[in-house]
Amino acid sequence: MELLTEFLAQVQASSGILMRWDVGLALLVGSVGGVLIGAIPGVGPAVAIAILLPATFSMDPIVGLTVLLGIYGSSMYGGSIPAILINTPGTAVNALTTYDGFPMTTRGEARRALSLAYSSSFFGGIFSVFCLILLAPVLAKIAPMFGSREIFLAALLGIILVVTAHRRQALIAAAMACLGIWLSTIGLHPATYSKRYTFDQAWLSSGVNLIVVVLGLFALSQAFILLMGDDEKIRLTKLKGSFFQGFRELLRHPRVAGVSASFGVVMGMIPGVGEFTAQFMSYTYAQKSSKRPEDFGHGSSEGLIAAETANNAVPGAAMIPLLALGIPGEALTAMMLSVFYVHNVTPGPQLFQNDMDFVVALYLALLILNVLVVAFLLVATNQLVKVVKIPNRFLGVAILTLSFVGVYSLRNSFSDCLLAAGFGVFGYILKRLDLPVVPIVLGMVLGNIMEVKLRSAMARVKTPLDFIDRPIAAILFALILLVLALHVRRVILDRKQRKARAWSTSHASTSFAANLSRRRSFLLTERGKRLRAKRSKFSRPSTDES
Amino acid sequence: MNDDIGESARGPKRGQLPFAVGFLAVSAVLAALLWDQTAWKDGKDLFSQARFWPAVGVFGMVGFTALHLWHLPRKRFARPDRIEGRNWLFVLEFVGWFLAYVWLVPLIGYLPVTLAFAAALTWRMGYRSPKMLGISLLFGLAVVVLFKGFLQVRIPGAALYELLPGTLRNFFILYL
Numbered sequence: 001m002e003l004l005t006e007f008l009a010q011v012q013a014s015s016g017i018l019m020r021w022d023v024g025l026a027l028l029v030g031s032v033g034g035v036l037i038g039a040i041p042g043v044g045p046a047v048a049i050a051i052l053l054p055a056t057f058s059m060d061p062i063v064g065l066t067v068l069l070g071i072y073g074s075s076m077y078g079g080s081i082p083a084i085l086i087n088t089p090g091t092a093v094n095a096l097t098t099y100d101g102f103p104m105t106t107r108g109e110a111r112r113a114l115s116l117a118y119s120s121s122f123f124g125g126i127f128s129v130f131c132l133i134l135l136a137p138v139l140a141k142i143a144p145m146f147g148s149r150e151i152f153l154a155a156l157l158g159i160i161l162v163v164t165a166h167r168r169q170a171l172i173a174a175a176m177a178c179l180g181i182w183l184s185t186i187g188l189h190p191a192t193y194s195k196r197y198t199f200d201q202a203w204l205s206s207g208v209n210l211i212v213v214v215l216g217l218f219a220l221s222q223a224f225i226l227l228m229g230d231d232e233k234i235r236l237t238k239l240k241g242s243f244f245q246g247f248r249e250l251l252r253h254p255r256v257a258g259v260s261a262s263f264g265v266v267m268g269m270i271p272g273v274g275e276f277t278a279q280f281m282s283y284t285y286a287q288k289s290s291k292r293p294e295d296f297g298h299g300s301s302e303g304l305i306a307a308e309t310a311n312n313a314v315p316g317a318a319m320i321p322l323l324a325l326g327i328p329g330e331a332l333t334a335m336m337l338s339v340f341y342v343h344n345v346t347p348g349p350q351l352f353q354n355d356m357d358f359v360v361a362l363y364l365a366l367l368i369l370n371v372l373v374v375a376f377l378l379v380a381t382n383q384l385v386k387v388v389k390i391p392n393r394f395l396g397v398a399i400l401t402l403s404f405v406g407v408y409s410l411r412n413s414f415s416d417c418l419l420a421a422g423f424g425v426f427g428y429i430l431k432r433l434d435l436p437v438v439p440i441v442l443g444m445v446l447g448n449i450m451e452v453k454l455r456s457a458m459a460r461v462k463t464p465l466d467f468i469d470r471p472i473a474a475i476l477f478a479l480i481l482l483v484l485a486l487h488v489r490r491v492i493l494d495r496k497q498r499k500a501r502a503w504s505t506s507h508a509s510t511s512f513a514a515n516l517s518r519r520r521s522f523l524l525t526e527r528g529k530r531l532r533a534k535r536s537k538f539s540r541p542s543t544d545e546s
Numbered sequence: 547m548n549d550d551i552g553e554s555a556r557g558p559k560r561g562q563l564p565f566a567v568g569f570l571a572v573s574a575v576l577a578a579l580l581w582d583q584t585a586w587k588d589g590k591d592l593f594s595q596a597r598f599w600p601a602v603g604v605f606g607m608v609g610f611t612a613l614h615l616w617h618l619p620r621k622r623f624a625r626p627d628r629i630e631g632r633n634w635l636f637v638l639e640f641v642g643w644f645l646a647y648v649w650l651v652p653l654i655g656y657l658p659v660t661l662a663f664a665a666a667l668t669w670r671m672g673y674r675s676p677k678m679l680g681i682s683l684l685f686g687l688a689v690v691v692l693f694k695g696f697l698q699v700r701i702p703g704a705a706l707y708e709l710l711p712g713t714l715r716n717f718f719i720l721y722l
Contacts, residue, residue, distance in 0.1 A: 055697045169557070171617065175569070175610035182576070182603025189596035194585035196600050197576070220644070224637045227671065393671040397682065400640065401664050401689055404647055409699040417648040421641045428637055432630070433565055434557030443603075451599045458593045 006137060014360035017062055018368070026063045027365060030070015031372040037071060038078025039387050041088045042226055042395055045075035046218040049335050051399075051406040053211050061343040062358065065336060066365045072332050073125065073315045073366060074373040076275075080117040080308060081381070082388045085110060086234050093275040093314075096283055096307040103299035115246030116301055118377050120257060120308035123250060125370035127261035127309075128268065128316030132363050135320065140356065143324045143349035145472055148457035151348070153468075153476035154327050155446045155453065158271030159439075160480060164487040165273060166436050168494070173436045180443020183208050184451070191455060203415045210338055210444055212407060212416050216423025217430075217437050218331070219403040224428040226396030234389055244378070253305055256286045260306045264313025269320045271329030275311045282310040316366050323347050323359055327449065331438045334445045559620055561630030566615040573607035580604055643667060655704035656694055657722040661686040695721040 017023060037048045048071050056064030079090030084101035097117060104113035146154070159177055166173035186197045187207030198204040250257055260282035267278035286306035287296045296303045321327045326348035328334035340347050345355070352359060377384070407420045430437050461467050468477045522528050584597040592598055615621075643663070650659045664686035665679055673679070693699045703719030710718055 055693060055699050058698060171610050171614040172566075175573075175607050175614060178603050178606030178610060180603075182600055182607065185600045185603060189585075191594055192585065192587050192590070192596045194587070194596045195583075196596055197579070197583045199583070224640055227640050228633070228637060391673070394668065394673060394678070394682075397664060397667045397671060398685060400644055400647075400667065401660060401686065404644070404651075404660075405689065405693045405699055405701070408648060408651070409693075409701055412652075412700060412702055414648060417645065421644055424644075425634070425637055425641060429561075429565060429634055432558075432633070433561050435565070447599065447603070454593050458591060 010136075010356050010360045011133075011364065014357045014364060017357065017361040018364055022060065022063050023066055023361075023365070026059075026066040027070060027369055027372060030067040031074045031369050032376055033067075034071035034074030035078035035373055035376060035384065036387060038075030038090045038094075039081045039384055040078075040390060040395065041082050041086075041090050041388065042222065042392055043399070044079075044091045044222070045071050046214075046331055046335075047222050047399060048075070049332060050211070050214045050219045051402045053214070053335055053338065054406055054409045056339055057342045061339065061345050062361055062365075064339050064343075065362065068336055068339065069315075069319075069362065069366060070369050072336075073312075073369050076308075076311050076315075077118065077121050077373050077377060078384070080121065081114065081385060084113045084117060085385060086388060088232075093279065093311045094307075096279045096311075097304065099283075099297050099307070100300050100303035103297070104301075104304070107299055109299070112245060112249075112301075113299075113304060114381060115244065116249055116304050117246070117308045118374055119246035119250040120260075120305045121312040122370055122374045123257050124261045124264055124309035124312035125316065125373075126367065127258075128265050128313040129363060129367045129370070131265045132316050132320065132366075133360075136356075136360065136363065139320065139324045140352040143352045146325055146349055147470070148453045149461070149467055150470070150472045150476060151325055151327070152450055152453035152457055153473055153480065154271075154321070154325055155449045157476055157480050157483065158321070158327055158329060159442060159446050159450075160483055161271055161273060162439050162442050164483060165277065166439070167490075169436055170487065170491075173439045176430075176436055177439040177443035180440040180445075181447030181450075183213065183440070184444045184447040203413070208419065208444075209410060209416065210334075210441070211410060212420045213423050213444060214331070214335055214441060215403055215406045216420040217427035217440060219399055219406060220420055220424025221427025221431055221437075223396045223399035223403060224424060225431055226392045226399065228428075229392055229396075231391040231393055249301060250305060253302055255289070256282075256302050256305050257309050259285055260309035261313040264310040265317040267310075268314035268317025268329075271321050271327055273329070275314045278310040278314055279307050282306040316363075319362065319366075323362070324349070324352060326351075328442065328445055331441045334441050337445060560626035561634075562618055563615075563620060563623060564627050564631055566611060566618060570608065570611045570615060573604060573611055577604040577608050643670075652702060652704055654706050655718065655722065656701050657687075657690045657718075658706075660690050664689075690722060 018027075033048070034045065037043050037045060049068050052067065052071070056067055059067075075091050076093055079094035080097050080101065081090060083089040083094040083097040084105055087098050087102040087105075089095045089098055101113045101117065104110065163170055163173045163177055182197075184207075187195070187205055188198075189196055195205065260278075263282040263285070264275075264278045267273045267275075267281070283296075283303060283306045286302045287293050290296065290300070290302050292300065318329050318333050321329050322333045322337065324347075326337070326340075326346060328337050337347065345351065345358075403420070403424075404417075407417050410416055427437055429435075457467070468474045523532075580597065580601055584600050586595055586597050647659060647663045661683055664682040668678055668682035673682075694701055707715055707718045
């Protein structure tokens, strides 16, 4: 109770920050811009944040972060529009919305689906902000217990979670995380003042800038993907009537909405897990607990509520590890971390102790943002759906033009642009092959944190066991072991399943056609060729040649 | 051959092999350069050495990529790999466009080069109607006004702007 009263006093103190005109403008630009960006398939919040990052460096930290937070928090609202209307998710995390949203559109219920998506997103967003507000006093008490070794272990846990979250791609995800760690070490080593992988090039002495890598991997690579692809023909459904009915319908499913939002908050707090896991867990829960599970995937309102509530509950929760420990859990929060660094604000326990006004102002900004976005969507959806029609390749031209501002305005350096173009091509290849990009960025950010924290932690450690002699360090270490054990178990189970599938398919059919087909493929294999070559020694040569 | 989804790994099969082989080769070269490119200072513990974290990075890249390569469903180069490789080369055209844009801005100026770049690339992408070219010019103008005029991002005035008369030159250098 005392904690809550203390916090309410903080809210009063922080509201002064939000009364500033520049913060208000940033909220408006971030929320409307985020919805627009989310509504255009092929752009997404990562591209927009990467481009806008350098522009926010000249702003006050709260203004810059509000714009970026606005884009992050509102893009998923916008992303549901093309997911429902044209079966193409506006942002990657809206993919599950297409399962039930688009079938509703084909049934002529586009307005109902959109209205449900907005109301669920609003509920998820507001729920996560309230959780944050309730957790803030607790976080402020716990965060100072994190010393160097705890932050090192939390960062290590984050990197392991990011890698293991890439199912069936964990090996290459680990390789990409190691690439990120290696990239973070390029330049001058601060403790020994020796050069690392600079190849005696002056432009590499200051290291590889995170924003150059991010712009290359997210913005330039996306521009290349769009420029190399084809335009899609889009037919839009006309929307008529009010968008308020979704709020009434959401009230009829409080259990699904509440559980999905809770999944979003919990998964958002864990680094490296994020929206996808939250969505799939809440969708599975909604389907299993539904009275009509057969409707899921065919336009179920509960499915739509589960997907949209869970993904919008994540951005608020993802700010917890970032603000409390300075550990980003995904690419977007990693980009936001660079805004803190530019302004010499170090997120972590000290921020909670010394600058609580700033933290609470960010929470309140998130709250206002959700209200602004829903108000904007209720009024402007009919006009907004037209942005879906922008041709893909023209979007590529636009992203390439905007990427220039992002990279060049950093240091006015041609070598930065060259490096960004290189990472653009690398990101393009990774996206074409459906390989993970995010571990590179998190490897860069978390690798840097791990290096600094391990160095300072080891100064006070005499034996290896000293490293985990504090309760939080021991819990984090146990969690690391648990995550690794669960991953190994899943890999073994996957392999068993694959083997069982291979056995069942090889004995699937004994029909004459299947036997013939198997015989043909056998003859075409290398073994068949070898056998025929061996047998030809004993047979007469072809009559054509004689 | 099914080229869509691999049985044991996610994503398309085409291009996976050349990527893994190329990435492994680059990682191995970087690992071999570890002793040359990083220093070891006597008297410091392992975790404070400048070499420790680069070693974690490069050996991790080599080890995990080698295991990834070993687990690939197809380990022989095939025609789809060559087609995919050609696709990777085609993208270099747009890298060229981007670098030409970067090179020309300090010489000719942010506004003229952005307008020309947006219109020319729109033309190249096949949108040749006056409407689309007009939209591309408007877009270029909006980007320059928003970022350089309004947000004041750091893009230096061009060498060509020096030829303009007094007040106009200052205006162009500051805002366009």
